[in-house]
Amino acid sequence: MSPKLAVDAAMLMLLLVAMAYRITGNTLHEIAGIFLFALVIAHNLLNRRWYGTIPKAGGHAPRILNAAVNLLLCATMAALLGSAVSISHTLFDFIPRNSSLDARRIHVLCAYWGFVLMSMHAGMHWSTMVGAVGRITGIKGTSRMRTTALRAVSVLIVVYGVRAFIERDIGSKLILYYSFDFWSFDEPAAWYFIRYASIMGALICGTHYLRKWLGPAYKKGNLPGKPGPSHGPDLSTGNGKEN
Numbered sequence: 001m002s003p004k005l006a007v008d009a010a011m012l013m014l015l016l017v018a019m020a021y022r023i024t025g026n027t028l029h030e031i032a033g034i035f036l037f038a039l040v041i042a043h044n045l046l047n048r049r050w051y052g053t054i055p056k057a058g059g060h061a062p063r064i065l066n067a068a069v070n071l072l073l074c075a076t077m078a079a080l081l082g083s084a085v086s087i088s089h090t091l092f093d094f095i096p097r098n099s100s101l102d103a104r105r106i107h108v109l110c111a112y113w114g115f116v117l118m119s120m121h122a123g124m125h126w127s128t129m130v131g132a133v134g135r136i137t138g139i140k141g142t143s144r145m146r147t148t149a150l151r152a153v154s155v156l157i158v159v160y161g162v163r164a165f166i167e168r169d170i171g172s173k174l175i176l177y178y179s180f181d182f183w184s185f186d187e188p189a190a191w192y193f194i195r196y197a198s199i200m201g202a203l204i205c206g207t208h209y210l211r212k213w214l215g216p217a218y219k220k221g222n223l224p225g226k227p228g229p230s231h232g233p234d235l236s237t238g239n240g241k242e243n
Contacts (some may be wrong), residue, residue, distance in 0.1 A: 004046050005132045011039045023189045030091045062214045066124050073117040083107035112173045119200045123207025161202025164195040
């Protein structure tokens with residue numbers, strides 16, 4: 001497994017663990033958060049060349065979307081780390097902290113936006129990640145049966161993910177209307193991870209197909225700002241520029 005794919009997979013798994021504060025408790029939550037931030041730094045170092053492509057985005061819709069998601073994610077993760085340190089009760093307990101309600105609300109807001117943006121980030125490069133998995137597992141070529149089965153599973157994940165998004169009231173948490181999650185102690189912990197994994201899957205799938213739609217629509221001139229030949233090569237297919 002390539003270092004990039006390993007880091008990306010670990011980031012998504014740790015993100016789900018970090019979101020389950022009610023299950024893991026504070027200490028494990030903070031440890032998971034520290035490892036997650038370390039992986040985010042590693043991810044950016046492995047893909048540092050991508051930052052040089054930002055000025056070339058121009059009016060190219062897929063690359064603008066990619067850059068917007070990436071830069072917003074970086075800003076959100078920085079704010080998440082800052083708010084985490086300020087309210088820490090374990091790892092950063094030696095630092096004078098601000099345990100006010102506002103600091104906690106900001107941390108929760110950044111956490112949910114980080115969850116959404118990181119899922120979208122994975123969706124922007126899903127084809128690259130799937131291709132890497134195919135090379136590792138030795139799965140080559142296309143199979144109509146396999147493709148149909150995978151699409152059916154994807155539909156089920158999206159449908160359940162949208163339902164879970166509504167049930168967990170994620171939209172309200174993204175606008176600070178309602179910041180704190182609820183947890184039913186009668187509900188198995190596994191269902192919590194299944195719900196959030198489904199929401200992540202729905203966001204990945206939606207972003208993946210949005211980018212696929214933007215590419216052809218943009219090339220056909222259905223979107224404004226179509227670049228001419230002077231804008232350089234088309235990098236919307238994720239040909240190694242993974243960040």
